[in-house]
Amino acid sequence: MAAPDAPLRKPDSTRLPTLGDAARGDLSPIVERKLGEEIMRDVRRDPAYLDDDPIIEYLNNFGSALVTAVPGARGETNSDFFFFAMRDTALNAFALPGGFIGAHTGLMVAAQTESELAGVMSHEIGHVSQRHIARMLGQQKQDVLLPLAAMILAALAAKASPDAAMGVLMGGQGLAVQRQLNFSREAEREADRVGFQIMSAGGYDTTGMVGFFKRLQSASKLYGDIPAHMASLSSHPLTAERITDMQARIREIPRKPRVDNVDFQLVRARARILQDETVSGRRDAKNAFETQLKETHRHQQAGAQYGLAFLALRQGNVADAQSWLEKARATMKPKEGVFSIEAGAGDGALLFDGLAIEIKLAPGQPAAVVEQAVKDADAARQRYPLSRAIARQYGEALIASGKVEEATRYLREQTQLYREEPKLHDMLAQAYAKQGRIALQHMALAESYVVAGALPAAVAQLDLARKANDVSFYDQAVIDARERELKARQKLEKEEEKER
Known part of the structure; x- marks a missing residue:
């Protein structure tokens, strides 16, 4: 029809x-x-x-x-x-x-x-x-x-x-x-x-x-x-x-003028940088942002400033990244007593907060800055409880700050709630590795491979977990049960493939 x-x-x-x-x-x-x-x-x-x-x-x-x-x-x-x-x-x-x-x-x-x-x-x-x-x-x-x-x-x-x-x-x-x-x-x-x-x-x-x-x-x-x-x-x-x-x-219908959410400009800036990170690609992105800075619309200006901040971060220049991010925030800050038609169109706070945490977690940052990233990420996940990006950043911050016990508790809860997010299983494996818990590390990696649809790799990780020196009796039981389940799925997939 x-x-x-x-x-x-x-x-x-x-x-x-x-x-x-x-x-x-x-x-x-x-x-x-x-x-x-x-x-x-x-x-x-x-x-x-x-x-x-x-x-x-x-x-x-x-x-x-x-x-x-x-x-x-x-x-x-x-x-x-x-x-x-x-x-x-x-x-x-x-x-x-x-x-x-x-x-x-x-x-x-x-x-x-x-x-x-x-x-x-x-x-x-x-x-x-x-x-x-x-x-x-x-x-x-x-x-x-x-x-x-x-x-x-x-x-x-x-x-x-x-x-x-x-x-x-x-x-x-x-x-x-x-x-x-x-x-x-x-x-x-x-x-x-x-x-x-x-x-x-x-x-x-x-x-x-x-x-x-x-x-x-x-x-x-x-x-x-x-x-x-x-x-x-x-x-x-x-x-x-x-x-x-x-x-x-x-x-046949009236036109609906619409004020875009500033998030659109911020995401466009990220996409521009990430699509081509060669020397020439970054140079072209910088030139585009510098041209965009001359626009009169503050969403365009904020997008360019955010882009320059993200570009500086990708190039390892955290000082410039922080400076441009602060300029982008200032551009979007409502002016007291001034009415704006853009009110309610979004202020980019979620993406600004996310980039601020990225900057604090950049390689080479002092321990005190990384510790602040944990606090910022924790506060951000309270402000944006539906943001999965912020939730994962909090896990990254816990690991980066060395709070691995807290990280494993948090990530275990997250993997139970969001089983289909491979990044969570990968981060959990990373936290286990920092604790020297090798069997649990391989078990977490196995779940990441399951989500990715790589069942043979998942079974191989379970085999490594079984052979780990720190594997417990309980772990062995879990590994055996999971392996039987995955092998049954592999067999079923092979049968379906033959039928095709």
């Missing part, structure tokens, strides 16, 4: 269309999610995967707000979305099976407003909610899902298509699967319409979708050196028809 042609008029009462079994084909929601998780395990191991807590947290808060803006945006499968970033200068975003949505750092840097970013991300949410990937893959037999996963990963590695998840394929079989991987024109229009509904309901300026897509259309001309057999597999054709359709929708 296609999305309704009429633009959204009452966001609170509008539901997105759902697809029936006929459209879904043979690909079940469970298989779709499993395929997405399988791909994500490899994506996370890709050096281009940007494992930066503040950026991931921002994208997921931002994306989750979009998803919850319209009833039914999660689709009939009620997808659990996960948003992540890839270190790449291309203006690109893509959807993977099962609700995983990636954005290239180039996209984040190029977006001039949150509304532009919302337009692109809402479009990708539209692909997921309407199960476009499942509809394409569902027409295949289940025994070809693993080859398709490999093809999608090849596309991600190529990083040249306008849609990395569904685009470029190397070799002679590329043309044979083109029809299977390319989104149809109708699917693209449907994602545009659904995305338009989502961003409008979320309170974003819908002109942002057209503005950014026009910029993306211009940027696509930069791909002129791609070999013809690869360029032909572009799966996000930005046709004039699509842009005209969006413009028509925009004219």
Whole structure:
């Protein structure tokens, strides 16, 4: 079923269309999610995967707000979305099976407003909610899902298509699967319409979708050196028809001017630096920030100052990092007695506090400064109880300050509450190592590998734990039980692979 042609008029009462079994084909929601998780395990191991807590947290808060803006945006499968970033200068975003949505750092840097970013991300949410990937893959037999996963990963590695998840394929079989991987024109229009509904309901300026897509259309001309057999597999054709359709929708509803959260500018600054940390990349980032400092809007100025602070930190200059951070805070500090239209748009406090802790935990900092980082991180987690980035920083600060007993207690609690966060298991292993508790160190590392989907490596860690000199009788029992469980899972996965 296609999305309704009429633009959204009452966001609170509008539901997105759902697809029936006929459209879904043979690909079940469970298989779709499993395929997405399988791909994500490899994506996370890709050096281009940007494992930066503040950026991931921002994208997921931002994306989750979009998803919850319209009833039914999660689709009939009620997808659990996960948003992540890839270190790449291309203006690109893509959807993977099962609700995983990636954005290239180039996209984040190029977006001039949150509304532009919302337009692109809402479009990708539209692909997921309407199960476009499942509809394409569902027409295949289940025994070809693993080859398709490999093809999608090849596309991600190529990083040249306008849609990395569904685009470029190397070799002679590329043309044979083109029809299977390319989104149809109708699917693209449907994602545009659904995305338009989502961003409008979320309170974003819908002109942002057209503005950014026009910029993306211009940027696509930069791909002129791609070999013809690869360029032909572009799966996000930005046709004039699509842009005209969006413009028509925009004219039918009042424009919603919106003041961006300053977090958008701060995260853009981090992305600009982390996407290219070569000497030339850092030089270009510094030049961009210095130009941005001349802007009159204080969000732009604060973003540039934050960027210069983060850049100085990455270069090991903690004094300059602290100085620029203080300037960024001062820029965003409300002026007494002066009314600001930006009130309520966010002051960047969470990201400022996080960077302040990063600076105090930088290599070479005196013990007293690291001790202060523990206090600051503890206070921050009280202020921002929902921030997983701050929660992990507190664990890092405890370890860095030598409070390993306290760190292990805290991290054990955290791993019980948030079992799917590999960083927590890694930090717990680090704390155990500092205590000389080798068996527990390997057991914690095993759990990290389980989360990453590397079951053989997890079993190997359990074997090392069993052989450790400090392993207790209780530890042995836990290791044996966990090993049996993991080996049973390995056997089941091998059987499923044979069936395919």
